[in-house]
Amino acid sequence: MLEAIRSRAQGIFAWVIVGLITIPFALWGINNYFREGGEALAASVNGEEITTREFRAAFQRYTQQLRFLMREGFSEEMLDDPATKQRVLEGLIEQRLVLDAAGELGLGMSDSELSKVIHNNEAFQDETGQFDFQRYESVLNSQGLTTAAYEARLRLSLLSEQLASTLHLSAFATQQEMEDIARLRHQEREIGYGIVPSSKFRDAIQISDEELRQYYEEHPDEFRTPERVAVDYLRLTAKSLATDIPVDEQTLRDLYAESKDQFGTPEQRRASHILVQVPQGGDDAARQAAREKAEEALRRLQQGEPFEEVAKEVSEDPGSAQQGGDLGFFGRGVMDPAFEEAAFSLEKVGDLSEPVLSKFGYHIIQLTGIQRGEAPSFEEVREELAQKYRQQLAEEHFYEQAETLDNLTYENPFTLEVAAEALELPIETSEPFSRSGGSGIGANPKVVTAAFSEEVLQEEMNSRTLELGPNDLVVLRVKKHFPADIKPFEEVREKIQENLTLERAKAKAREQGDALVERLRQGEAPESVFAGEEAWNEKKFYSRRGEGIPREILKMAYGLPHPQSESPVFAGQPLGSGDYAVVGLYTVKDGDLKQLDEKARQSLAQEVEQMHGQVAYRGFIDELRAEADIKIYRDNL
Incomplete structure (x- = not known):
């Protein structure tokens, strides 16, 4: 549309187009620029806004993930699909719902807990298993993420896991469920089978030139070149x-001097802390009480009590209290800004901070280690x-x-x-x-x-x-x-002959196979029915994993009804190769939960509970959506 306008936008016609565009812009479009905050919305959830900027950032991340995962299979057309944009927006809406629900349930993720998760991630560790801040930044940069954006997403992910775990605790597997699943999953079937190969009929099939040309004329679309x-x-x-x-060399040296810090290993510090939480929405009295508790802990430390013992007794950080408050090594940009400033202002190992207020409460920090930053040489x-x-x-x-x-x-x-x-x-x-x-x-x-x-x-x-x-x-x-054209007959003659030969060989195999199945159903023994060129594979028990038997035949056998008497059930089916399979089902032996070892039973119970937990989590989210006030502004996407 725009290209057509561009190629014809001259003279009076151009001014008419400009006028047509201006009218709706004046009446509608310009209003967006006077919206409070100056930014359009993609959606709102219970009054909390999701801006188009947030949506575009999320959509960009989703695009990068698709490109990385699909590689050559990625298509730009996927990004033009309205369903793709809707999927990304639904993810943002769900994030808001999860955050709200986590807050109401009292779930949280402290900076120290978040830091531990990051430090324990092998992707961010060097060859010695130590957290490497430079590698951390490099990995995030390769994915187009800042540390702040990654940590916000990680915090949300961990909160979602907490919420899911909370719901999973309510899920349990009943004895009947366990028995039913074990009966079907560990079922074994006694199966015998034979195969009628289509190849045995190929040499005897003769196709005349008249038949070949008739097929060519009756199926022109098969030979059409697009x-x-x-x-x-x-x-x-x-x-x-x-x-x-x-x-030139000097340019590179100047660039090295300007960005030297980016190539070096930044300084890291190890610290322990004691946290006295301030309740959310707490008033001045609550804040003052928390500070006094922190000051009392500081006095005990200054009087010589071991930091580890005081932390275990006083600290309200569940992620570090039992480790004596130890947070491990961390660099800048990981912790709460106020906490980080205090930790990096301490000069010597063993120094204690005054009470430091962060969004989680008051901290007493002890510096326990320093790793000085190192910068590589220019070369x-x-x-x-x-x-x-x-x-x-x-x-x-x-x-x-x-x-x-x-x-x-x-x-x-x-x-x-x-x-x-x-x-x-x-x-x-x-x-x-x-x-x-x-x-x-x-x-x-x-x-x-x-x-x-x-x-x-x-x-x-x-x-x-x-x-x-x-x-x-x-x-x-x-x-x-x-x-578009149709290929000449001589060019496709051999292909037609091959196709017709194959189809007729398949038909012959099926015809003979059907006859063999009928003889088996009449009571003849498989050994006598398959006494010719074909071989009968003696009956044997096979599980659903089916080791030692073709998958198509196993699937067919597990689809047959249970034998209703001592007589086996016989059936036949063409295979993808063109051959024909004849299958006999003799016995069905159900799995028994009691026969599974303890480890297998526990694994099965966990699987069922996880399945119920996922259903519960999804139902919880659906309930949140149903009760939430959600507005979507599709025209802004």
């Missing part, structure tokens, strides 16, 4: 620009500096060139050569691809949509500038158009 195009294109990426940027980080410098300049240069690419391919709509010469970009050519995509650049849905658009395919114009990914742009035009 409409395809090959495109010329210009591709501009920041990565390709970075390779051509020279870097050790020179290549990394050069790469970052080139990347930074490349991104700046990329936006300038992107504008030039867009302008020149628009101003010269019937050629790519002008832009290619100005930007010194090669004109590349794709392999032919259809409307369902192809290989290389033709695998990208945006490229396919643009290539088959009326503007590009029919009017033979350049496409608009397409964004294939971050700092990755392409403009294309059709080089050659291949209309």
Whole structure:
């Protein structure tokens, strides 16, 4: 739509369009700019706002996760699906509901507890198993996260786990449930089977030229080649620009001096603390009482009582009290700001702080260890500096060139050569691809949509500038158009013969297999029925895991009804290979809970309880949603 307006927006027509756009903007759109706070809403939950900025950030994180997990399978079209945006927004709404519920239930996550979780994460530890703040920042940066954003998300995740755990405690597995599941899961079936191979019939099948041609004429769609195009294109990426940027030594040394702290290992401190909590919404009297309790603890410490003993007795931090208040090593940006400032202001190991007020209450802090920061030499980080410098300049240069690419391919709509010469970009050519995509650049849905658009395919114009990914742009035009056609008979003759031979061999196998099943049902012994080329696999008990038996046959056998007498149940079924399977079910032996060892019974009980807990958690969230005042502003998404 916008491209059509752009290509025709001249003279009086342009002013008419401007007028049509201005009227609804004046009546509606400009109101958003005068909204209190100056920011549009994506939703609100019980009066708490979820801004479009929060939604866009969450959507960006979701996009990054999809790209990382799906890799080549990722499609930009997924992001245009309204259901995807709704899924992200629902996640934000659920987060607000969980936070509110956790607060009402008195659940919480102190900074020290959060710090312990982070420090114990192996992804953030060095080779010796110690927390490495530089690695911590590096891992988060690779995912586009700041430490503050990650810790907020982690706190929410842990609160959700607390809430789920609280609900799981109410779940239990009944004896009857355990017995029913054990009976089905550990069931064994006595199965015998034989296979009629379709290959044995292939050599005897003869197909005439007349039959081949008749099939060709009656099934033209099977031999139709779809409409395809090959495109010329210009591709501009920041990565390709970075390779051509020279870097002089002095520039790198200046950059090293400016960003030296980023490459070094920051100072870390180890501390123990005693926490005296201040109740949420507590008044001045409650705050004063907490402070006096903290001061009393400080006096005891100053009089020589061991910190560990006082912490175990006084501290109200459940995550550290039993460890004598020990919080381990931590760097800046992890703890509450007031706590962190006090901890890093202590000069010597053993020093005590005055009572420090954080959002959790009053802390008495003792410094128990210092790890001084270390910075690598210039030579050790020179290549990394050069790469970052080139990347930074490349991104700046990329936006300038992107504008030039867009302008020149628009101003010269019937050629790519002008832009290619100005930007010194090669004109590349794709392999032919259809409307369902192809290989290389033709695998990208945006490229396919643009290539088959009326503007590009029919009017033979350049496409608009397409964004294939971050700092990755392409403009294309059709080089050659291949209309849909039907392949000539001689080209597909062998394929038709192969297909017809296979189908008739399958039919022969099924015909013989059905006859064998009927003979078995009449009471003949499998050994005599399968006395020819085929072999009968003697009956044997198989569990649902089915080791030593083809999966298709096992699935078929477990789908048969229980034998109602001493006579087995026989049935037949074509296999995916084209062969035909004949199966006999002799006996069904149910699993017995009593036969499972204690470990297996406990595992089964935990599984059932977890399942009930998940149902309870989901029901709890649904109940919160039903009772909440939720407003969604879809037009702002």
